[in-house]
Amino acid sequence: MFESLTQRLGGALSRLRGQGRLSEDNIRDALREVRLALLEADVALPVVKEFIDLVRERALGQEVLKSLSPGQALVKIVHDALVEVMGQENQRLNLAAQPPAVVLMAGLQGAGKTTTAAKLARLLQDREKKKVMLASCDVYRPAAIEQLRTLAGQVGAHFHNSSSDDPVGIASEAVAQARKLHSDVLIVDTAGRLHVDAQMMDEIAAIDRAVNPVETLFVVDSMTGQDAANTAKAFGDALSLSGVILTKADGDARGGAALSVRRITGKPIKFLGVGEKIDALEPFHPDRLASRILGMGDVLSLVEEAEQKVDQAKAKKLAKKLKKGKGFDLTDLRDQFEQMQNMGGMASLLDKLPGGAALPAAAKVQLDDRQTARMIAIINAMTPQERRYPAVINGSRKRRIAAGSGVQVQDVNRLLKQHHQMGKMMKKMSKGKMANMMRGMRGQMPPGFG
Amino acid sequence: MFSFNKRKKLPRDAAPLAQKLTKTRGSLFGGLVNLLQGRAIDEDLLEDLEAHLLMADVGVEVTTAVLSALRNSVDARRAADTNAVCAELHRILVDILIPCEAPLIVSDAQPFVILVTGVNGVGKTTTIGKIAQQLSQAGQSVLLAAGDTFRAAAVQQLAQWADRLDVPLVRQGDGADSASVIFDGLQAARARGVDVLIADTAGRLHTQDGLMAELQKIKRVLGKLDPDAPHETLLVVDGGTGQNAVNQTQQFHAQVGITGIAVTKLDGTAKGGVLFALAHRFGIPVRFIGVGESADDLRPFEAGAFVEALLGE
Structure with a gap:
């Protein structure tokens, strides 16, 4: 697009x-x-x-x-x-204060404040070994407090229960409670509010005064449009913000809002929310987001994704096997295909490569991920013996495999040929002591891909 | 069954949209008529107009198209006539939106099933609460199905709405299968002879293939009980969203076939201009716009009123 x-x-x-x-x-x-x-x-x-x-x-x-x-x-x-x-890379939270260090979350409705509060609690507990308490001042949205309570349970943080329906009161109570329980950090979640709602903006300013936060974080949806400028300005005027968290950055939004908010508040972007899981909160890298805004592909993220999703244990096992001079069999080929599928298939890989998004649509159609699935089906239709020693696959076996996987005999032939070629390449690589699996990427593509 | 009360539009409120959108008008488009007043139609003015449209999230593609249409038609006429230019701009903008002006009509399907979808945090559950309230007030019986089994306390959130409106709710525990909850909902709605079933779903980014497949599954299982269900697949879009709303609509539409759009949170300074891009590309009916917190603030979409509010006439 x-x-x-x-x-x-x-x-x-x-x-x-x-x-x-x-x-x-x-x-x-x-x-x-x-x-x-x-x-x-x-x-x-x-x-x-x-x-x-x-x-x-x-x-x-x-x-x-x-x-x-x-x-x-x-x-x-x-x-x-x-x-x-x-702005600078990877700004951390500044929690240098007499405990409890208070973190205040602010933003529009639906920006993702509550989820982010829980993610932040988990990050501080896991990485910085802090004792964290969560409190919710959202007395307006149905079940908002319940939501944070549930999330606090999931991350194992203490949740401040309050029977009050006064947001400022809840916040002050929570600070006292956090002090009593010797919490290192108190994260105060607030209700989403429109920046033009004077009464609600006064309320959050009052909460801000009551809890005296060391960090006041503005939470903004990365899919926000031009209005990000207006809201950032209004929140920046009402509160002394210390940083920004950009949420829902795992979608395909270009994230221009980040630049607007950064420019208008003058505050650093500290984290990106990158998924629904409770650990999906990442430090911010300006260079990556710059590439994304410009639509230049995101190679670094691709490499990271590869590191995360490629099964390292399997890759090592294969490298060892090849080193020993043992052949690259069809089970190994299937593993390769499956890993490619895990990374979202060819089309998604290409989109992340610089210029990949610019490939003509006709070319992309050829990168049909169903082909990969078909290859896996063919290998699944073989007996273990056939997978280990493809040489035994004769005409009659080919017909059986084709019937078993719903393809033509030619498709089986093509797979076997490709496997043979890859086997040769792997042998060369292991002889040249280059068992670097990433190098083999090109060869791992099914026919027509490369 | 009790179909005598059916086939009626959702209640319309007489209060003009322009009144509700005054904030919108005041901040950006307020100056538009003033801007045009007494100025010749030259490149400078067109550039100002361009800025206004872009800052309302109308997007580069539609803005360019609107301006070139305006340039063409105005050149031929008296360029100095401000009113004529305003009227022309108004006409061009309304023409884009008018195909999408089609309020939700609850047919006499028994029950009429509304499946509510969208990305995270757009206001699906709140919108469901408001629709349910309007339908109940119009004398329809409503049943809610708590299909958002993923987000913490989402079921409780819908349950509070059900309590408040005194409408029945079908739910299972957190983490239950969403399709199964909604299937139960349809069975219950049939057994009780309810008029309208509204099914909530978890917010999901349109780029998450697995979660999009889950939506397809929900549609599939509903189809087992009633081949026509869901009768309405509503996509809720946050009015503050920028050009990504186009990607959202494209993906949701491709996966589950969106039949209506609701645009929420237009009571701030967000203009919802991306609606023009959506209308231009997809032409899917816009059922509702949300301009405030009360149930009545969820209004049927009217192209003329929307544009008038924006232009500040």
């Missing part, structure tokens, strides 16, 4: 080829493309304007490095500027 910035810039910058310097004239069209790309990523318009000015200033008179095309040079300037504006 979205073109990547590099691709967008391609047309506007083709005229620049052969010119050694970026000038006001030759980058005007290109900057318009940058502007559109940022707007499509939901960066707020005033922030876009300011940012474009910054990029123009930087780009003017820049010599284009020999190794880069003017387009690449400009993309680099844009990317670097984005990273810079987005």
Whole structure:
């Protein structure tokens, strides 16, 4: 759906080829493309304007490095500027205070405050060995307090029970309770509120005064549009924010809201919520989000995902086996296919590669993940003996396997041929002492993929 | 059964939408008529208009289309006539939305099944509460099915709505199979001769294939009892969402066939301009817009009123 910035810039910058310097004239069209790309990523318009000015200033008179095309040079300037504006890497919570250090959560309805409060509690308990208490001041939404109580149970944090229906009262009580129980950290969840609701904004300001937090975190949905600028401004004015948490970042939103909020509050983005599980809270990396806003693919995340999802034990076992000179059998091939499926299949892998999202749709259709499933089905239709010694598979066995897996005999032949070729490649690799499995990625693709 | 009370629209409220959307109008579009007043239609002014549309989340694609349509039709006429330009802009915007102006009509299916879907935190459960309240007030009997078995205390949240409205609720424990709860709901609704069954589902990101498959399963099992169920598959979209609403709608529509959209949280400064992009691309009926906290603030969508409120006429 979205073109990547590099691709967008391609047309506007083709005229620049052969010119050694970026000038006001030759980058005007290109900057318009940058502007559109940022707007499509939901960066707020005033922030876009300011940012474009910054990029123009930087780009003017820049010599284009020999190794880069003017387009690449400009993309680099844009990317670097984005990273810079987005702020420092991996800001931690500042909990240096007389315990209990109070963390206050604020934001609109449905931003994900309650879930994030529980994720944060878990992170502080697990990684920083803190004793955490959770308290909810959301007396408005039905079952909101119940929700945090349940989540507190799941993460094993203490939950402050209160019979009061006064949010400020609950918050003060919780601080006293946390002090009494010697909690290191108290996380105070609040009701979602609209920034134009003066009464509710006064209320959260009162809670803020009552608990005197060391961290006041603004929780914002990464799918938010232009309005992120208005809400960030209003919350920033009402409270002294110390940081931002961007939630629901595991979807396909480009996350331009992050740039808007960062720019308007001036506060660092501290964490990203990246899933429904209670441990899905990650430190923020500005360079990655910059790439994402620009639609440039996210190789680092891909590598991390590979590390998480590829079954390390199986990979090691296979490497060992190959080293010993034993063959790469069909069971191993099936493992490879299954790992590829675990990573979301070919199409999802490609989307994460730079330029991958730009592949023509027709090419993507060929990367049919059902093919992978079919290959696995063929191998499943074999006997263990056939998987271990594919040489025994004769014509009659092929017909049986084809019938058993619902394919044609040619499909079985193609799989066997591919397995044979991969086997040869693996042998070469292990001889060359390069049992690095990632290198084999290309060869692991089913036919037509590579 | 008791079908004499059926085939009626949800209650409409006479209070004008513009009144409810005054905040929206005040902050951004308020200046629009003033902006146009006494100015020649030149590139400067079009650029200002572009900024207004973009800041309302209308999106680059639709904004460009609207402006070029405006440029074309205005060139031919008297460009200096502000009223004519305003009227033209109004017409262009309404034309985009008008195909989506189709309020939810509860047919005489027994029961009429509404399946409510959407990403996390858009206001599904609250919207269900409001729809249930409006239907009850209109004399329909309603049953709720607590299909959000994933999020902590989601069942309790719906249960509190059921209590408050005094409508029955079908539930199982947390972590139960959502499709099974909703299937039970349909069986119960039939047994009791209820008019409308509203089924809640857990919020899910449209990129989560497994969770989208779960929605398909819910539709499949409902189809076993009634091939026409669900009669309405409602997608709830947060009015503050940016261009990602397009991806959301595309995915949900591809997976479960969305028949109606509800846009929530339009009582802040969010403009919900992404609705134009959704109308332009999908043309799915917009059933409701949420402009406040009370049940009456969930209103039928009217293209003219929506645009008028935005333009501040």
